[in-house]
Amino acid sequence: MRYLTFALGKGRLVNQTMELLDKCGITCNEVTDKNTRKLIFTNEELKLKFFLAKGPDVPTYVEYGAADIGIVGEDTILEEQRNVYEVLDLGFGKCRMCVAGPKSAKELLDHHEMIRVASKYPNIAKDYFYNKKNQTVDIIKLNGSVELGPIVGLSDVIVDIVETGSTLKANGLEVLEEICPLSARVIVNQVSMQIETDRIRKLIKAMKENLD
Incomplete structure (x- = not known):
């Protein structure tokens, strides 16, 4: 059996x-050990491997088959x-x-004016303004604190993740429009889904059943 x-x-x-995986009977305590220098963690019994990566790299590892x-x-x-399959919304995060x-920027958005938008997420921003709002921006x-954009005059607005809104508030900013809700998701490599269909489906089913 392959890993x-x-x-x-x-x-x-x-x-x-x-x-969540622990509830599914899948354990690998080393993954959450803050002191370890290891990069790959293995559960030999279940033939599973785990590695941690920067968020933006995860879909790349999955698309190219370095991760299933x-x-x-x-x-x-x-x-x-x-190009990956998105198979499950985990509902957390x-x-x-x-x-x-x-607040003054609301008018610029309402009147579809040409504005500058600062973001760590240029693709999401582009899709929202160009395809959903038909507004040229x-x-x-x-890469850093995007809240600085409007404060220092680099941009009129920002596109960013908002949890509580307290950082925005502390800097005199507010949510002007909501693009979409977000949460953690499970993605699967397209080839892995075909060659390991049963194992992957069982895993996804177990995770689904153990979600709070």
Whole structure:
């Protein structure tokens, strides 16, 4: 039996994912060990391997077959636009993708004016403004604190993930439009789904049954 490999997006989703897998009878405690230097973790009994990767890399590992299964936020899946099967909404890691900015920017959005949009998610921003709103915008890719965009005059608004909105509020910004709800998802490599159909379906079924 070959190993089935999981790519897990680094960060807080890992603990919730491992808790869920634990309920399914799949354990690999080393994954959540903060002190380990190991990159790949193995459950020999069930022939499963796990590795942690930066969120945006997870769909890439899955598309190219370096991982059979990936667990990552929907924002990453939408942004990376990789050829993978999205098979299960895990329902945790919930947040929203939003357009945010100062209150005064609401008028610019309502009147479909040419504006500058700063975001870590240029593909999501482009799809929203060009295809859903039919509004022409100038999209600026940022990697750090996008909230700075409107504050320093780089952009009129931002497109970013919002959980509580407290960071926006602290910086004089607010949610102006909601693009879509987000949560953690399970993605599967297209070839793996064909050659390991039974094993993968069983895994997905078990995860579905053990979701809170």
